Amino acid sequence: MHRFDAETAELMRAVFDVTRLRLGYDQVPLDGSASPAELSARAGGTITAEGIGGAHALKIFDEVLSRACVSADHPRNLAFIPAAPTRAAVLFDLVVGASSIYGGSWLEGAGAVHAENEVLRWLADLAGLPAQAGGVFVPGGTVGNLSALVTARHAARARLAAAGRPAPSRWRLVCGAEAHS
Structure with a gap:
């Protein structure tokens, strides 16, 4: 599973080629x-x-799947910003992905959790929040809203x-028609 062989080396070169093209x-x-x-017709059975x-999975991604997505870093994409698609961010995503980091708890990901806490502290300070303010990064509005509801x-x-009052047997919430999906 973790053997680095000729097939893996060729795939690595192909991934870097696609990345280099995209970043260029x-x-x-x-x-x-x-x-x-x-998509079913173009991608076939995957x-x-x-x-x-x-190699085939990368070809399908590059030629079919990625082209059926709106590029978040296109100047005409004004709907939302789900990523930080700078060239540096993309390159560091490669490094982080290759490092197989799990940042869900301190035991397995102290370095990642420390980095997240540093950024959160910086943002809280920019916003003028108190020293005890904290948080966590989430991948988008859906998980952010769910986290807020749980909190x-x-x-x-x-x-x-x-x-000294009991919790309700069933919780309710009210939201407007404009609520996030």
Whole structure:
């Protein structure tokens, strides 16, 4: 599984070639969406018992799947910013991915958690938040909203317990039609 062989070396070169090409664009392609039928026809069967191989998977990603996504770093993409697609961020994503880091707890990822805490402290200071302010990075609005709801429920339980009142058997929330999906 972790053997570095000729096939892995060739895949590594191909991945670097695709990355180099992508990072070399003065303006990335905007690309766009595709229907499930279009993607099935163009990508073909990608999950097989014997696998399709790294080179073929990279080709499908580069020529089909990535082109059915709107590039977040395109100047005309004004909808949302789910990534930090600078050239440096992309290159460091390669290094972090290759390092197989798990940053979910201090035991396995002290370095990653420390780096996250440093950035969170810097952001909290910029926002004028108190020294006890903290947080965690999440991949987007859905997980951010879920985290906020769990935090709110935890705080509400603590307030009710401190007041000697029971927690409700079922929690409810109110949101407007504009709420995040």
